[in-house]
Amino acid sequence: MRAVQVTEFGGPEVLTVTDLPDPEPQDGQHLLTVTGAGINYADTHQTEDTYLAAQELPFVPGTEVVGHLADGRRVAALAPRAYAEQALVDEHATLEVPDELSDGAALALLVQGATAWHLLRTAAPMRPGETVVVLAAAGGVGNLAVQLAKRWGAGRVIGCASTPDKRALAERLGADVTVDSTVEDLRGAIEEANDGEPVDVVLEMAGGPTFDACYRALAPFGRIALYGMASRTPATPIDPMDQLRTSKTVAGFWLAHVARQPRMLVEALADLFTAAATGEITPVVGGTYPLTQAHQAHEDLLARRTTGKLVLDPRQ
């Protein structure tokens, strides 16, 4: 089969297509003929070996697929080695895709959907009426978090994004107010967007000074969930006594821990697929790239040129 393989760590240029043996299913696995592999920001970390889990060379990147099983069923799943014509999926963590959803829509709901869902349910559980701040609100996780927060009764959803276009998208998807995430005083801007009050829930994936500012914007019993470090700059360590003094909560979230508990994963995906199929939420789909253009997809993603789910189509 054709697959994208990384034989040395580096930027997008290390993503090249090669021929590899077809993968062989083990117990509990099925072979999937891939019609779309999702492209995630984490994949750019995987490629340069700055990901949370250390990578061993050579490897096929990617973590999520949609495609067909041997029996013809169209399913989606988390799967390693996704940038390929075929992938192995776990039968307990594989979900049928409703006909209403395109490959891109299904992929938009997988890693990013399950992340948004569990951020608001598990990591920093939101309660109806609360103020929810979403960083990168036009991004793959962020735009779904905005929609889910509204669906679950948030009192106010504040979408933070770096450009007017992205903020406009966040508003179209339901953000009550938006904030320019590049301002000097992000904490002040967030509180201003909340009538001068501190906030209840923040979903943050930049790290560094962005995290620090959002932590300071939390109200008592406020929760900030950190699920990425897109700025590649660490946040400032927090003294638990400061949290005691302020009754603040900091939650870390890595989807790998959801993936290890298929029940958690399937619960989120089943709800997301249904909500999208019935039009309650709208997955945002971006461009589709042929397998040979994986490097271009990573370049576009890193340059923040894209909006919506990027899909790699191994049939092209």
Next chain:
Amino acid sequence: MRAVQVTEFGGPEVLTVTDLPDPEPQDGQHLLTVTGAGINYADTHQTEDTYLAAQELPFVPGTEVVGHLADGRRVAALAPRAYAEQALVDEHATLEVPDELSDGAALALLVQGATAWHLLRTAAPMRPGETVVVLAAAGGVGNLAVQLAKRWGAGRVIGCASTPDKRALAERLGADVTVDSTVEDLRGAIEEANDGEPVDVVLEMAGGPTFDACYRALAPFGRIALYGMASRTPATPIDPMDQLRTSKTVAGFWLAHVARQPRMLVEALADLFTAAATGEITPVVGGTYPLTQAHQAHEDLLARRTTGKLVLDPRQ
């Protein structure tokens, strides 16, 4: 009226009884004839000015009372300046005490009850089936947390305490297993008490190495709530990226933030009073001290000689 007043910061010896003018109720306040003031560990911090909120001299210590209103109703409330014959209570944060509850029982459920309740509901919300670890499991907050965790369907409650007597009490109150909190490898002991597995929820009030060990014992999506620093040693600051890598949550909790939202306070107290009146939970009552013996109560508390709620009775 007679009251305990602190005119210089220090140990228990600075607690002396003096005569002060009767307090005058402002709008929304009632004057309470105090029959019991609760003694809390935080009061020892107040006295030595190591409390979260800075104290101004002179002051009357204490934060919780039970007694009678002018109309004869027997009520309990959070109230500053509690170590006195009379105290001012907020009408929105005052709760009638069921006849079944003694003064000591009602006081055991106030600061400590509301803390235990909101630790498990708000700060580190537990879900049925989860493993809950309670530090100082025979203490005022701890013993109620053990009982509430069982009542709310914890899969396993692990009670940590420093002596065999305290561990025996924790077991009588429902702890499934107990751990000696003075062992060298506390993390190992906690995981051993959980069949070698990391744990879901930890309620911690010692700080320092105890907090550090408990944080390490958390499973993915595990939550540790810190609500005190009895060891007077700070915990090690935490890099949010470490939380991301491990999907761990750290929550700080200070009851003052509950007290500022009477709805949160009353919700907890109403449930606790009903549960205690019907025998679902058992408040543990310790000794009663006359007002003149406040210093002795603090000495006994600091020496860890006591078990159960300590009450100061200004009528004695």
